[in-house]
Amino acid sequence: DGGKVLPPGLTYDDVLLVPSYSDLQPGEADTASRLSRSIGLRIPLLSAAMDTVTEARTAVAMARQGGAGVLHRNLSVEAQADQVDLVKRSEAGMVTDPVTCKPGDTLADVEALSAHYRISGAPVTDTDGRLVGMVTNRDMRFELDRSRPVHEVMTPMPLITAPVGVSRDDAFRLLRENKVEKLPLTDPQGRLRGLITVKDFIKSEQFPDATKDADGRLVVGAAVGVGADSEARAHALVEAGADFVVVDTAHGHSAGVAEMVAKLKANSAADVVAGNIATRAGAQALIDAGADAIKVGVGPGSICTTRVVAGVGAPQVTAVMEAYKAAGPAQVPIIADGGLQFSGDIVKAIVAGASTVMLGSLLAGVEESPGDLVFINGKQYKTYRGMGSLGAMRGTSYSKDRYSQADVATEDKLIPEGIEGQVPYRGPLETVADQLIGGLRQSMWYAGAREIADLHEHGQLMQITPAGLKESHPHDVQMTVEAPNYHGR
Numbered sequence: 001d002g003g004k005v006l007p008p009g010l011t012y013d014d015v016l017l018v019p020s021y022s023d024l025q026p027g028e029a030d031t032a033s034r035l036s037r038s039i040g041l042r043i044p045l046l047s048a049a050m051d052t053v054t055e056a057r058t059a060v061a062m063a064r065q066g067g068a069g070v071l072h073r074n075l076s077v078e079a080q081a082d083q084v085d086l087v088k089r090s091e092a093g094m095v096t097d098p099v100t101c102k103p104g105d106t107l108a109d110v111e112a113l114s115a116h117y118r119i120s121g122a123p124v125t126d127t128d129g130r131l132v133g134m135v136t137n138r139d140m141r142f143e144l145d146r147s148r149p150v151h152e153v154m155t156p157m158p159l160i161t162a163p164v165g166v167s168r169d170d171a172f173r174l175l176r177e178n179k180v181e182k183l184p185l186t187d188p189q190g191r192l193r194g195l196i197t198v199k200d201f202i203k204s205e206q207f208p209d210a211t212k213d214a215d216g217r218l219v220v221g222a223a224v225g226v227g228a229d230s231e232a233r234a235h236a237l238v239e240a241g242a243d244f245v246v247v248d249t250a251h252g253h254s255a256g257v258a259e260m261v262a263k264l265k266a267n268s269a270a271d272v273v274a275g276n277i278a279t280r281a282g283a284q285a286l287i288d289a290g291a292d293a294i295k296v297g298v299g300p301g302s303i304c305t306t307r308v309v310a311g312v313g314a315p316q317v318t319a320v321m322e323a324y325k326a327a328g329p330a331q332v333p334i335i336a337d338g339g340l341q342f343s344g345d346i347v348k349a350i351v352a353g354a355s356t357v358m359l360g361s362l363l364a365g366v367e368e369s370p371g372d373l374v375f376i377n378g379k380q381y382k383t384y385r386g387m388g389s390l391g392a393m394r395g396t397s398y399s400k401d402r403y404s405q406a407d408v409a410t411e412d413k414l415i416p417e418g419i420e421g422q423v424p425y426r427g428p429l430e431t432v433a434d435q436l437i438g439g440l441r442q443s444m445w446y447a448g449a450r451e452i453a454d455l456h457e458h459g460q461l462m463q464i465t466p467a468g469l470k471e472s473h474p475h476d477v478q479m480t481v482e483a484p485n486y487h488g489r
């Protein structure tokens, strides 16, 4: 055939991890991995850059668990930068740039601010940025007139404050001894320079694995495209605090993506992730362009129709193995994006060469994902749609360029590559992540792998047949009780 037809490609359902000698317990397995050249994670999970999966709440929950979220880009630059800001201002070791209000603001203004940032009050500063007081729920609760100015109800200076650079222990002692919940940090001129809250201490005990930046803030990524405004978008996102940007396209092995990666690498401090590709050559091209991680997956997504609409793709396990031929030697981490249905698929992706996996359908049903719960026949669901679906690309969509359709003028000329649907409601992200990572720990126990690197080096997959797959799933029994980590197919 002149090399026109390659041997069959394999995906998750085609392979199983072969058990091997083990001298560890699941709890001893270390799930830490690399997201990109400079960002490490305690768990190898990322939430997909999709408008029914990742906005600030999902990203916060992912980072608290030890993974990370990638904020979707189907919104204006300002709105997306605001999402980055929300994550970076969520609980952390110290807020370097706290949300503040002015003495002349009304209580209604402060309430709106508190609701937006999910905070219980704010420092009050004058036009020079000097701290003049503090206004919290407690000051406002019994105030019926919402039009009153802040300076009439706030607790004015002198307040308990600490100098910039105060140690964690000293800060905690000040909070405790003075029974206050917020500790503003000021410079010698009395200007507000930061804020430490009791909540931050509690959260950091509650989430010891959280993915944090050098200032103790949660790590977050954000998607950008390749269109005209993409470079400006990337800069706005990094300016707002994004730790990594993802050049997020359906076809990463293209001139536009390589150029965007090179441009962003030249002018930006954040790590640059790029994709998606499904071949060794595609991976090599992005590595050559300077990508700090590459994202693999053309067509495996649960909502994706690329493989039928365009007839293009490569089954995911083979795609990851091919990409690893370029990425492994270059030590550029691979993100296996799309197609994971069960926790057992995570280890298969890792053995194939991935350092992390990106999840859409498995996370779209969590409490924290965007969108409301819908009830159907007494069961709860959440909307989940492809970013190439008509619904996501229609109108003034910001992400049509993901499918190179930015110029398509009218809706009836759009070529969707995804569908719109729903997934069962799954409760808080933490419980879903616990099941996924618990599953991975079991995998590592069966493999005798203490670390992710052991899976890369020694893990072995065996190809199975349709009979093998049938044997893998529950069979010959009617399931009567729902399991938290298994759903029928």
Ligand code: RVP
Pocket (backbone or CB within 6 Å): 048, 049, 050, 276, 297, 300, 301, 302, 303, 304, 305, 306, 337, 338, 339, 340, 358, 359, 360, 361, 362, 385, 386, 387, 388, 389, 417, 418, 419
């Ligand atoms: P899944 O986890 O199988 O639901 O797949 C999620 C992935 O699917 C995303 O991270 C993205 O790469 C891809 N995707 C998103 N939208 C579409 C589409 O409309 N075709 N595909």
